[in-house]
Amino acid sequence: MKFFVDTAEVDDIRELMETGLLDGVTTNPSLIAKSGRNFLDVVKEICAIVPGPVSAEVAATDLAGMIAEGEHLAGLAENVVVKLPLTWDGLKACRHMTSKGIKTNVTLCFSANQALLAAKAGATYISPFIGRLDDINLEGMQLIEDIRTIYDNYAYATEILAASIRGVNHVSQAAIAGADVATIPPEVIRKLVSHPLTDKGLAGFVADWKKTGQSIL
Numbered sequence: 001m002k003f004f005v006d007t008a009e010v011d012d013i014r015e016l017m018e019t020g021l022l023d024g025v026t027t028n029p030s031l032i033a034k035s036g037r038n039f040l041d042v043v044k045e046i047c048a049i050v051p052g053p054v055s056a057e058v059a060a061t062d063l064a065g066m067i068a069e070g071e072h073l074a075g076l077a078e079n080v081v082v083k084l085p086l087t088w089d090g091l092k093a094c095r096h097m098t099s100k101g102i103k104t105n106v107t108l109c110f111s112a113n114q115a116l117l118a119a120k121a122g123a124t125y126i127s128p129f130i131g132r133l134d135d136i137n138l139e140g141m142q143l144i145e146d147i148r149t150i151y152d153n154y155a156y157a158t159e160i161l162a163a164s165i166r167g168v169n170h171v172s173q174a175a176i177a178g179a180d181v182a183t184i185p186p187e188v189i190r191k192l193v194s195h196p197l198t199d200k201g202l203a204g205f206v207a208d209w210k211k212t213g214q215s216i217l
């Protein structure tokens, strides 16, 4: 499973790149607003740090606007993936980008039918939002499972990018459900490694090793 980090904070991205486990980045207008920085500068900076795919979302909601903005964003760096909303115009823009060889991430997916449409439009990634479905008492993870089944039934190449991840259990559950990618907030990525029994076990090994009085080197 590929790990993307869901943030527009460049310092977090630099830190997580050092793990060697980061495959890409996703941003959205809310994350850009939170960063307080210029969108185009942030995208260029992230693309220079991360060699993998970096999703940058259009702001327009009409077809002509999405195409113009998407092509501009795609021109910023080779690894930009144009993020488009799951609307009819977004799907048309997706078809256009795909025909031009531009990678796309169709976002704000909340149903299996929407995911089917995105695959038919040639999306590189589909982003089902797990957490936001859980928020309204629906089963976010069931959507990942359903999309996996549909895409496998028809051998669609669109990758399932599990989004709106709220905690570590979402990551493992999305992996079990067969998501190709998880886009994860930085604080959740940091928690993935932690287990109290690992900490306890390591403290025990360190203490016992000390008692041996030996050294390996």
Ligand code: E4P
Pocket: 006, 026, 027, 028, 107, 127, 129, 131, 132, 163, 164, 165, 183
């Ligand atoms: C996906 O690309 C989105 O940026 C993100 O996962 C949305 O998550 P949220 O529901 O926590 O805002």
